[in-house]
Amino acid sequence: MRGNMLELKHISFQAEDTGKEIEILRDINLVIKDRFVAVTGPNGSGKSTLAKIVAGILTPTEGQILLDGVDITDKSITERANLGVGFAFQQPVRFKGITVKDMLSIAAGKDADMAEICSMLSEVGLCARDYVNREINASLSGGELKRIEIAMIMARKTKLSIFDEPEAGIDLWSFQNLIRVFEKMYEETKGTILIISHQERILNIADQIVLLADGCVKKVGTREELMPELLGVGQPCRTLADKL
Amino acid sequence: MDAIQQNLLEQVAGLHEIPAGAYNIRANGQMAGRNTTANIDIVSKEDKSGIDIRIKPGTRSESVHIPVVLSESGLKESVYNDFFVGEDCDVTIIAGCGIHNGGSAASEHSGIHRFFVEQNAKVRYVEKHYGSGDGNGERIMNPTTEIHLAKGASLEMETVQIKGIDSTKRVTAATVEEGASLVIHEKIMTHGKQYAQTDFTVNMTGPGSSVNLVSRSVAKEHSRQLFKSRIIGDSSCQGHSECDAIIMDEASVSAIPELTANHIDANLIHEAAIGKIAGEQLIKLMTLGLTEKEAEEQIVNGFLK
Numbered sequence: 001m002r003g004n005m006l007e008l009k010h011i012s013f014q015a016e017d018t019g020k021e022i023e024i025l026r027d028i029n030l031v032i033k034d035r036f037v038a039v040t041g042p043n044g045s046g047k048s049t050l051a052k053i054v055a056g057i058l059t060p061t062e063g064q065i066l067l068d069g070v071d072i073t074d075k076s077i078t079e080r081a082n083l084g085v086g087f088a089f090q091q092p093v094r095f096k097g098i099t100v101k102d103m104l105s106i107a108a109g110k111d112a113d114m115a116e117i118c119s120m121l122s123e124v125g126l127c128a129r130d131y132v133n134r135e136i137n138a139s140l141s142g143g144e145l146k147r148i149e150i151a152m153i154m155a156r157k158t159k160l161s162i163f164d165e166p167e168a169g170i171d172l173w174s175f176q177n178l179i180r181v182f183e184k185m186y187e188e189t190k191g192t193i194l195i196i197s198h199q200e201r202i203l204n205i206a207d208q209i210v211l212l213a214d215g216c217v218k219k220v221g222t223r224e225e226l227m228p229e230l231l232g233v234g235q236p237c238r239t240l241a242d243k244l
Numbered sequence: 245m246d247a248i249q250q251n252l253l254e255q256v257a258g259l260h261e262i263p264a265g266a267y268n269i270r271a272n273g274q275m276a277g278r279n280t281t282a283n284i285d286i287v288s289k290e291d292k293s294g295i296d297i298r299i300k301p302g303t304r305s306e307s308v309h310i311p312v313v314l315s316e317s318g319l320k321e322s323v324y325n326d327f328f329v330g331e332d333c334d335v336t337i338i339a340g341c342g343i344h345n346g347g348s349a350a351s352e353h354s355g356i357h358r359f360f361v362e363q364n365a366k367v368r369y370v371e372k373h374y375g376s377g378d379g380n381g382e383r384i385m386n387p388t389t390e391i392h393l394a395k396g397a398s399l400e401m402e403t404v405q406i407k408g409i410d411s412t413k414r415v416t417a418a419t420v421e422e423g424a425s426l427v428i429h430e431k432i433m434t435h436g437k438q439y440a441q442t443d444f445t446v447n448m449t450g451p452g453s454s455v456n457l458v459s460r461s462v463a464k465e466h467s468r469q470l471f472k473s474r475i476i477g478d479s480s481c482q483g484h485s486e487c488d489a490i491i492m493d494e495a496s497v498s499a500i501p502e503l504t505a506n507h508i509d510a511n512l513i514h515e516a517a518i519g520k521i522a523g524e525q526l527i528k529l530m531t532l533g534l535t536e537k538e539a540e541e542q543i544v545n546g547f548l549k
Contacts, residue, residue: 055531057527057531076530077527077530077531078530078533078534078535078536081530081531081532081533082533085531086531087531089524089528093522093524093525093527093528095525095543095546096460096488096546096547097545097546097547097548097549098542098543098546099546102542102546103532106529106532106533106534106542107532109533152532156532156533
């Protein structure tokens with residue numbers, strides 16, 4: 001029996017938009033303990049905000065966050081990272097002068113050698129020889145950056161790994177590979193992989209699906225329970241979803 | 245040479261021991277060592293302080309080291325070094341100045357380097373500036389570089405000043421003739437109350453000439469920087485300059501680019517960007533477990549690498 005990896009209690013988040021307070025998340029209560037948990041919902045439902053609150057990038061207006069039973073609500077991004085929270089950005093950040101090797105070394109917490117870099121990059125379908133000394137800047141394509149972003153999270157081996165729309169822009173690399181990455185990560189960490197996504201093929205591997213709408217948890221359940229509803233109204237049809 | 249001077253030498257020239265090839269080491273205003281080779285001659289100037297370095301045409305894969313170290317507080321000097329690089333040479337010149345000031349009087353070194361690079365010669369010129377010492381005396385360095393590139397010649401200059409210089413005014417002027425090319429990479433980091441000024445003037449006189457000036461700098465604490473660049477295209481030519489600065493704390497950075505095209509086919513570009521470290525860069529590194537301070541260091545080190 002797995003313990004509760006992550007617990008969110010009464011999480012709300014308000015932000016100011018053109019002088020007006022708007023509520024982005026409202027009283028979110030969740031218990032997350034499965035292998036693969038997908039958070040889905042329409043654009044603007046608060047999915048990314050929720051992920052950023054767990055990573056410590058945003059501070060909730062109200063509520064409490066527990067990681068493995070420990071209250072991390074007041075912990076900084078760095079402290080949470082060191083407690084085992086990994087976060088893959090939806091839009092990977094670019095750096096002038098910092099190389100792929102530098103970033104993977106920081107992620108792995110040690111000066112990674114060529115063999116280690118090779119093993120990390122090959123997981124995301126990149127050849128270390130071509131990338132190890134490249135700068136993480138605009139010379140890399142969006143898809144390449146995204147794959148390096150995923151490799152960084154793999155290198156961290158965190159117990160809670162959050163992916164914010166990992167499928168966006170992975171170009172020629174297939175979904176099947178992405179799913180294999182998640183499976184491999186689970187094998188290595190036995191932790192929880194929390195994926196923000198509205199891709200049907202990703203939802204299909206989830207043990208638990210959380211459906212957000214208008215800043216609230218609309219439904220939580222297994223994929224068998226939620227998939228029929230998700231494939232209905234408000235979501236892109238199957239033909240479009242497959243192409244997204 | 246004492247331990248302080250040895251350390252300065254290592255910082256500015258990467259020298260642990262006597263270098264291979266030609267060299268001239270200047271310590272506290274005196275010659276501390278010199279070596280010439282069959283192709284490279286070094287002669288002291290008679291009318292003023294400094295040396296003439298003459299490199300025979302066709303000299304390839306040779307290097308010249310001319311480091312300067314100052315460890316005596318209050319010493320002020322101006323040194324004139326002229327490099328005559330013959331046709332078809334391919335050489336590396338490593339200069340640099342280290343000042344250690346443990347006293348209270350200002351120490352100042354002004355190096356005036358002139359390069360006369362003949363046809364089709366290729367030069368790599370590396371210059372490093374470094375200061376140390378905990379005295380109150382200022383460490384001042386004012387390098388002037390004058391470059392003349394004859395037809396088809398090329399010079400690539402790397403200039404680095406990362407630490408310890410209180411005040412610097414760096415003036416570089418170049419003329420670039422037909423088919424010649426000049427590349428300059430400058431890296432500067434200032435902190436405390438330091439002031440750094442960079443002044444480039446490049447005149448492209450011949451068809452097919454080119455220049456590329458790239459400056460990356462970081463200004464921390466209360467330091468100030470001024471970057472000026474003037475590129476003049478008198479012929480069909482390619483000119484590009486780029487000033488990219490990270491500003492931190494209470495620092496101030498100004499960039500003043502000037503481009504003048506006197507020919508219809510002069511193609512000149514300037515890019516300048518000054519800004520603080522992007523918040524998302526700090527956040528990304530913090531999600532990998534670094535503290536905010538460590539993240540900042542990573543970003544600055546990478547930027548100046």
